[in-house]
Structures are given as structure tokens and as C-alpha cells.
Amino acid sequence: MHSGSTGHDAHAVEHGRELAKRVLSGDWRSLARAITVIENDEAAADALAAALYPKTGHAHVIGITGPPGSGKSTIVDVLVKVIRDQGMTVGVVAVDPSSPFTGGAVLGDRVRMQRHAGDAGVFIRSMASRKQAGGLAPATRDVIRALDAFGRDVIIVETVGVGQVELDIMKVADTVVVVTVPGLGDGVQTIKAGLLEIADIFVVNMADRPGANQSVSDLKIMLTLGGAEERRRRWKPPVIQTVATAGTGIAELWERILEHRRVLQADERMGRSHDRLRAEVVEAVQHRVGTIVSEQMSRNGSMEPVLAAVLRRELDPRTAASTIIAQHFK
Amino acid sequence: MHSGSTGHDAHAVEHGRELAKRVLSGDWRSLARAITVIENDEAAADALAAALYPKTGHAHVIGITGPPGSGKSTIVDVLVKVIRDQGMTVGVVAVDPSSPFTGGAVLGDRVRMQRHAGDAGVFIRSMASRKQAGGLAPATRDVIRALDAFGRDVIIVETVGVGQVELDIMKVADTVVVVTVPGLGDGVQTIKAGLLEIADIFVVNMADRPGANQSVSDLKIMLTLGGAEERRRRWKPPVIQTVATAGTGIAELWERILEHRRVLQADERMGRSHDRLRAEVVEAVQHRVGTIVSEQMSRNGSMEPVLAAVLRRELDPRTAASTIIAQHFK
Numbered sequence: 001m002h003s004g005s006t007g008h009d010a011h012a013v014e015h016g017r018e019l020a021k022r023v024l025s026g027d028w029r030s031l032a033r034a035i036t037v038i039e040n041d042e043a044a045a046d047a048l049a050a051a052l053y054p055k056t057g058h059a060h061v062i063g064i065t066g067p068p069g070s071g072k073s074t075i076v077d078v079l080v081k082v083i084r085d086q087g088m089t090v091g092v093v094a095v096d097p098s099s100p101f102t103g104g105a106v107l108g109d110r111v112r113m114q115r116h117a118g119d120a121g122v123f124i125r126s127m128a129s130r131k132q133a134g135g136l137a138p139a140t141r142d143v144i145r146a147l148d149a150f151g152r153d154v155i156i157v158e159t160v161g162v163g164q165v166e167l168d169i170m171k172v173a174d175t176v177v178v179v180t181v182p183g184l185g186d187g188v189q190t191i192k193a194g195l196l197e198i199a200d201i202f203v204v205n206m207a208d209r210p211g212a213n214q215s216v217s218d219l220k221i222m223l224t225l226g227g228a229e230e231r232r233r234r235w236k237p238p239v240i241q242t243v244a245t246a247g248t249g250i251a252e253l254w255e256r257i258l259e260h261r262r263v264l265q266a267d268e269r270m271g272r273s274h275d276r277l278r279a280e281v282v283e284a285v286q287h288r289v290g291t292i293v294s295e296q297m298s299r300n301g302s303m304e305p306v307l308a309a310v311l312r313r314e315l316d317p318r319t320a321a322s323t324i325i326a327q328h329f330k
Numbered sequence: 331m332h333s334g335s336t337g338h339d340a341h342a343v344e345h346g347r348e349l350a351k352r353v354l355s356g357d358w359r360s361l362a363r364a365i366t367v368i369e370n371d372e373a374a375a376d377a378l379a380a381a382l383y384p385k386t387g388h389a390h391v392i393g394i395t396g397p398p399g400s401g402k403s404t405i406v407d408v409l410v411k412v413i414r415d416q417g418m419t420v421g422v423v424a425v426d427p428s429s430p431f432t433g434g435a436v437l438g439d440r441v442r443m444q445r446h447a448g449d450a451g452v453f454i455r456s457m458a459s460r461k462q463a464g465g466l467a468p469a470t471r472d473v474i475r476a477l478d479a480f481g482r483d484v485i486i487v488e489t490v491g492v493g494q495v496e497l498d499i500m501k502v503a504d505t506v507v508v509v510t511v512p513g514l515g516d517g518v519q520t521i522k523a524g525l526l527e528i529a530d531i532f533v534v535n536m537a538d539r540p541g542a543n544q545s546v547s548d549l550k551i552m553l554t555l556g557g558a559e560e561r562r563r564r565w566k567p568p569v570i571q572t573v574a575t576a577g578t579g580i581a582e583l584w585e586r587i588l589e590h591r592r593v594l595q596a597d598e599r600m601g602r603s604h605d606r607l608r609a610e611v612v613e614a615v616q617h618r619v620g621t622i623v624s625e626q627m628s629r630n631g632s633m634e635p636v637l638a639a640v641l642r643r644e645l646d647p648r649t650a651a652s653t654i655i656a657q658h659f660k
Contacts, residue, residue, distance in 0.1 A: 046648050046649070046652075049646055049648050050646040050648060050649050052646075053643060053645075053646035053647075054643045054644065054646075056643065057643060273641070274641060277637070277640050277641060277647060278624075278627055278637060280647045281623075281627075281636070281637060281640060281647050281650045281651055281654070282620050282623050282624045282627070283620070284647050284648055284650070284651030285619060285620065285623050285651045285654050285655060286616040286617070286619055286620040286623075287616070287651075288651055288652065288655055289615060289616055289619045289655060289659060290612050290613070290615065290616040292655070292659065293611075293612050293615050293616075294608075294612045297608055297611075297612070306611070307607070307608060307611060310607050310611060311603070311604060311607060313383060313384045313386065313387060314384065315383075316379055316380040316382075316383035316384075317383075317607060317610045317611050317614050318376050318379050318380060318614055319376070319380050320611045320614070321611055321614030321615045321617075321618055322376075322618065324611070324615050325615060325618055325619060325622070328659055328660055329619060329622065329658055329659055329660075330658055330659075330660055
């Protein structure tokens with residue numbers, strides 16, 4: 001999220017609106033450019049996001065996560081083919097929070113692109129953690145919105161499931177798919193507790209390996225043990241087996257995703273979306289207030305005496321924060 | 331960080347101040363209780379932190395991180411013995427961001443405690459990500475401060491080095507030690523770029539294994555390639571070999587830590603501490619403003635029309651945030 005005076009720069013606003021217009025008209029290159037503007041949090045990002053936002057809310061967002069080596073990318077590739085065969089358009093966002101470089105990700109793009117090259121119904125983009133000052137999850141959310149406004153029917157977000165950032169990214173999805181494989185470490189143990197709670201569908205990939213049935217029943221037991229969350233009242237997460245390299249089970253995965261989409265009743269969807277948007281606004285306020293406070297401190301302004309007292313250990317950071325809020329927030 | 335009206339509750343303030351007094355008087359049980367208050371962000375946390383803060387700034391904080399299985403815990407155990415042999419007191423904080431449970435960590439405590447049982451010069455505490463609403467890194471920082479105010483000479487923070495949270499935790503340390511072992515995955519590759527940049531000392535543990543010399547020279551090459559940061563001007567991170575299970579190399583590690591402490595010139599230390607405290611105040615302001623905005627939205631207050639417009643897709647979240655700030659932040 002871009003903040004500060006340049007955000008109100010007339011040229012940047014004009015540029016953002018123009019770019020949004022071209023994205024909404026279906027221009028592929030403008031979409032790629034718009035995503036870069038969002039990723040790099042350029043001056044035009046605010047106006048661009050504002051102009052795209054009213055046109056969002058159409059796409060179904062699928063999150064796919066799992067440990068490295070579980071075959072997520074192959075699943076995504078085959079799933080894209082299944083979805084395209086039904087005439088729907090797809091956007092894919094591959095996020096690697098552990099990498100500060102886009103190098104590997106970009107290479108991955110090229111390898112993938114070969115399969116879907118020339119198919120205007122598939123748009124693939126990789127993201128890494130290099131540039132997103134506001135955080136990778138908020139940037140991913142805005143990239144998904146750009147793809148949504150562009151008119152994609154289905155958007156797939158793929159990430160490696162190990163940390164908090166990945167969990168935050170998965171929270172933007174309507175349907176969360178968690179992938180594991182038989183005999184990977186402790187197998188089911190590799191699925192972090194946080195993921196278990198937000199998963200809507202489990203996939204045991206490489207199900208032709210020994211131990212696949214064991215993994216499935218382990219997962220089912222874990223699901224029984226982990227008390228049902230509110231959102232699970234109408235939906236019991238299925239556990240399905242796939243061999244993505246042979247294409248086996250991916251059609252079933254897609255069926256289950258569509259089923260989950262239907263089961264997500266309108267009111268439930270509204271509730272989720274309400275909670276998410278509320279959290280997003282709060283987060284954006286926090287981010288901008290942080291920028292304002294940080295800038296005022298650097299400028300030796302009204303907050304400097306407070307910071308100086310903290311440095312002299314006369315005032316602790318918590319009390320300093322309360323003081324600043326009392327002085328500046330009404 | 332505790333926020334909201336209960337933070338000003340007279341009883342909580344009194345309780346926090348009383349607890350701080352007992353911690354400062356050297357009462358071991360009160361220290362344990364104080365850490366729990368901070369961890370759970372209880373009502374007394376603000377007053378407690380405020381009362382402890384003026385007494386901090388004495389301890390040298392060592393951060394130790396590395397991939398799972400690199401023998402960090404053993405290094406910490408032996409290092410504690412080396413430090414105790416020199417008559418200094420030690421506090422150890424073991425942080426596991428990947429675990430939502432304290433169970434495993436607490437078990438680890440017990441195993442460790444046996445070695446140092448009955449030694450009042452060693453205080454060991456584990457933390458997991460279960461309860462810290464304000465984030466694990468800020469909670470760790472406040473726990474370190476409690477140990478510092480209690481009078482510990484050296485505080486060791488140990489964490490598994492895989493994600494952004496671990497990186498944030500390491501940033502609270504004066505001296506960052508990154509541990510690796512020969513032949514672990516791609517060895518040196520397992521050290522994330524972010525860690526490489528903040529490391530002050532590298533340890534190749536299990537150096538009796540094949541490939542140890544290769545790991546050392548790989549690390550040295552990597553250090554040459556990764557352009558020197560500002561803080562490195564006076565300090566070139568050494569790479570040392572240890573066999574922690576046999577105690578080999580840990581005395582050298584301690585020597586290097588002391589050397590780094592000396593090299594961290596007074597002005598440099600002040601600069602780092604200034605930057606960190608500034609960031610901490612900004613973060614605390616963000617956290618509290620987030621709580622205020624979130625509460626006002628839930629109460630159907632002045633922010634409700636803004637949120638309603640976002641839900642109708644008439645207003646995007648970024649513009650909504652700017653509107654709220656314009657209305658409430660002066």
C-alpha cells in the first residue's frame with residue numbers, strides 16, 4: 001500500500017486510473033503492468049486499486065499449499081487444464097515467501113508457461129518477498145483482485161506451507177486445499193496446526209507410493225480430533241488421493257472444489273467476506289498510521305520528545321505509544 | 331501489548347508495579363510470573379513493562395538460530411556452562427514460532443533444567459506462538475527486558491531459523507549467531523538470505539562430520555559475495571567450527587561473542603538501539619490504533635458507514651483507510 005503525499009500526486013492518480021481502464025478492457029499487457037505496480041507499491045497503486053475494486057467479487061479463489069516436494073505445482077498445472085477444458089478462465093499466482101529473489105520463481109513461470117503458452121485463458125504470475133513493504137499477503141490480495149477485475153473465473157494461489165506468511169496468504173482464498181504426500185517426514189505431522197484449521201480439502205498426492213492409505217486415515221483421525229470450527233458446520237473437509245504426474249484424481253479435486261463453492265452458502269460467503277474486509281481496512285489503517293508516525297519521528301517533529309524520553313529510558317515504549325495516540329488520534 | 335480500557339484499571343496498574351518491584355528485588359518466582367503476564371498480555375502487562383523498562387540496558391543479548399537438527403540446544407547448553415564458569419548470570423529464552431503448543435517446549439525446558447537444576451544463575455524459559463496477540467517477536471523482546479531488569483548479565487535467545495518471525499526475533503539480539511551443519515540439505519543454502527545479512531558469527535556445528543571444511547569455505551565465499559552492510563564496517567563475521575556434544579569450540583564461540591561485544595562501539599550500539607526503539611514505538615502505535623479502529627467498527631460507531639461502503643464495493647479498502655485516518659488522526 002502506497003502512503004504519503006506522492007499518493008495524491010495527480011499524475012500518479014491519472015496513470016493508475018488509465019491502467020485500470022485498460023485492465024478492465026481485457027488488455028493482457030496492462031494486467032501484467034498493473035500487477036507490477038501493485039507489487040512494487042508504485043505511486044499509481046492506490047488509484048489503480050481503487051478503480052479496480054468495484055469490478056471485483058466474481059472470481060472463485062483457490063488456495064493450494066503444502067510442504068516443499070509435495071507436488072503442488074504439478075497439481076496446479078493439471079488443475080488448470082481441467083478448468084480450461086470446461087471453458088473457464090484461470091489466473092495463477094505462485095507465492096514463495098521464503099525467497100527474497102524472484103529468479104527461481106520467474107524460471108518456474110517460464111517452465112509452466114510452455115504448457116499453457118498461447119492460451120489467453122491462463123495467466124500465470126510469480127511473487128517473492130523482495131519488494132512488498134506492506135507485506136506479502138496484502139500484496140497477494142491486491143494481485144488477486146486485479147485478476148478478478150480482469151475477469152478471471154478461477155484464481156489459484158499456490159504457496160509453500162511452512163510459516164505464518166503462508167497461512168496469511170491462504171486466508172484470502174475461498175477454498176483452501178492442503179497437499180501432503182505419504183512418508184514425508186511424519187507425513188500428517190508436517191501439516192501445521194494453523195493450516196489444519198483453515199483447510200477445506202486435503203489432498204494426499206503421490207498416492208501410488210506406499211503409505212498413502214495410512215496418510216488418508218491419519219488425516220481423517222486428525223480431522224475428527226480437531227474440534228469443528230464454525231465454518232465447518234456445513235462442510236466436512238474431504239481427503240482425496242491424487243497422482244498429479246499421471247493426472248489421476250485432479251478431476252475429482254475440481255469436483256470437490258465446485259462442491260465446496262456451492263456449499264459455501266451466500267450468507268456464509270458474505271460473513272467471511274465482511275470479516276476479511278474489516279480486517280483489511282484495519283490493517284491498511286495500521287500500515288498508514290505507522291508510516292505517518294515514522295515520518296514525523298524522522299522529521300524531528302512533535303513526536304521527537306517522546307522518542308528521546310524512551311532513549312533515556314525515562315519512558316517505556318508502550319507508554320510512549322499511548323502518549324502519541326492520545327496526542328494524535330481522536 | 332495490552333490495549334484498551336482495562337489497561338488503565340487501577341488494580342492492574344498496582345499489580346503490575348508490585349510485580350515489577352519483586353522482580354527488581356531479585357525474586358525468582360516473581361520473574362517467572364512476570365514473564366507469564368507479558369506472554370499472556372494480561373491487564374497488568376503495561377504497568378509491569380513500564381516499571382521494568384528504566385532498569386534495562388545492562389544485559390548482552392545473544393541470538394542463536396539455525397535449521398532444525400543443527401544442534402542449537404546443545405550449543406546453548408554448553409555455552410551456558412562456559413558463561414557460568416566465568417561467574418556471569420544467564421537467561422535463556424527458547425522460542426518456537428512454528429508450534430502453537432507449549433507442550434514440546436516445556437518438555438525441552440525440563441530436560442534442560444536437569445543440567446542446570448539448582449543453579450540460580452541460570453533461568454530458562456520456552457515460548458511458543460499460542461498466545462501472543464501482538465506477535466511473538468514483540469513478546470520475546472519484553473521477556474528479554476524482564477530478564478535484563480532482573481539483572482541477568484547475558485541473555486540467550488534460541489530459535490529455529492526458517493521464517494520471517496524468526497528473523498524478527500533475531501533482530502532483538504546484540505550478537506546474532508547462525509548455526510549450520512555439514513551436509514544438511516544444500517548446507518549453506520539452508521541459510522536464508524535474510525539471516526546471512528544479520529549474522530555476526532557463523533558456527534559450523536558437528537564439525538567432525540565429513541564436509542565441514544567445505545561448509546566453512548562455502549560460508550566464507552558467501553560472505554565475500556554478499557556486499558558488506560553498514561554495521562559490518564568494523565566487523566567481519568567469523569566462521570567457527572564446533573562439536574557441541576563434545577564441548578569442542580564453544581569456548582572459542584564465547585570468545586568471539588565477547589570480541590563482537592567489544593567491537594560494537596558505543597556509538598554504533600547507541601545507533602542500533604535508537605533505530606530499534608523507534609521501530610518498537612511505531613509498532614506499538616500501529617497495534618493500538620488497530621485495536622481502537624477494530625473496536626469502533628465492531629461497536630457500529632463512526633467507522634461503520636465507511637466499512638459498509640467497502641462491503642458494497644463502492645469504496646476500496648485503501649481509500650477507506652485513508653478516510654478513517656483523515657477523520658481520526660490529527
